[in-house]
Structures are given as structure tokens and as C-alpha cells.
Amino acid sequence: MSRILVVDDEETLRVLVARGLAMDGHDCMMAGDGAEALEVLMAEKGRFDLLLTDIRMPLMDGIALALAAKREFPDLTIMLMTGYAEQRERAKSLETIVAEVMAKPFTIAELRETVMRVIERSIG
Template sequence: MATILLADDDAAVRDLVRRALTSDGHTVHVTQDGLEALEALESGNAKVDILISDVDMPQLDGISLAEKALALKPGLAVVLMSGFSDQLERAARLRARRLLSISKPFTLDQIKQVVKSVLA
């Protein structure tokens, strides 16, 4: 099972994703925005296998967070979530070997499947 760092400024989405992934046996560290997630990564206190981030967040958006996270941990898997397809198109420039995106709204099963795919 994976250790996941989740960044989303929407409490309902955070709760949905956390519940879905912990029920599959993953460890999920929840953060409220990109800056908090970046601080968690920089602290190095937890081994993180996957970053799951909303794209549209205040202060530090998900794509910028992913760029900084990949600079710190080049092998990190990244899943980006967005309700706007044009935002997900911006992610194409990220240099990640394991990068997937998911459009909001999504179901519990859909987020579980994306995580399984990015781990495969």
C-alpha cells in the first residue's frame, strides 16, 4: 500500500478522497492547500509515494506544487484533480514518469482506480 499526500482546499473532496483511499489500505496525509503540502514534503517526515492535488488552489496551485514536489522527489507519482479540462491540459508540461489526472466530479471507485493505475 502507498503513502499518499493529498492537497485540496475543499474539505468535502479531501474527506471523500481520504475515505476512499484509506478503505483500500493506503495511508493518506491530508493538507488544505499547496503550501501546506509543500511544507510536508520539504520536512521529509513522511515517505510519500503519491501526491494527489487539486489544480485550482489559492497561493500555490496544484501544477506548481507538482513541479516543486518533483524537483524534491523525481520519482514521485502525481495525480491531479480538476473540474476544468483546460487546467489539466497545463499539466502536460510536467516531467513526471507517473502522472495521471482525474476530472471532478468523480466517484470513490474512480479515484481508487486512478491510484491503482499510477502505482502500476
């Protein structure tokens, strides 16, 4: 199906999200923070259908990552996740480059449905 880069500093959540998306046949790579994710994006030449990243992370947060990723790879679809209301407010200013902001906590079913919708919207 799609190639997805999953970025979250919480390893348990990162693995859970990647496994949940793999249930739909997606090929997921993972990174533990924005800086690592940017290295992966550069090494892979941006060949992902979706960048799915948490907002609040050490080193480089998801918003800085989204801005850098979109600058380097303008066609990359980006989806943010956060459990913090103030972070969702910060993300509103990025609505031209971010396809969706998903509130944590979420179920795997909600995640799978939202990711599918975002990917379908980016294709069509």
C-alpha cells in the same frame, strides 16, 4: 499499502478522497493547499508513494506544487485532479512529471481504480 498525500482546498472533497483511498488500506495525510503540502513533503522528506493534488487552489496551485515537489523529490509519483478543462490543458505540458490527470467529478470507485493503476505503474 501506500502513503498518499491528498491536497485539495475543499475540505469535504479532501476528506472524502482520503477516506475512499483508506478503504484500500492506503495511509493518507492531507493538506489544504500547495504551500501546506510542500511543508508536509519537506517535513516527511518526500516519503510518499503518491502526491494526489487538485490543480486550482489558493496560495500555490497544484501545478506549482508538482514542479516544486518533483524538483525536491524526483522519484515522487504525482497525480493531478481538476474540474476545469483549461487546467487539464495546462497540465498537458507536465506529462513528463505527472503520472495522471483525473477529471472531476469522479466516483470513489473511479478514484480508487485510477490511484491503484498509477501506483502499480510507478512500482513496476
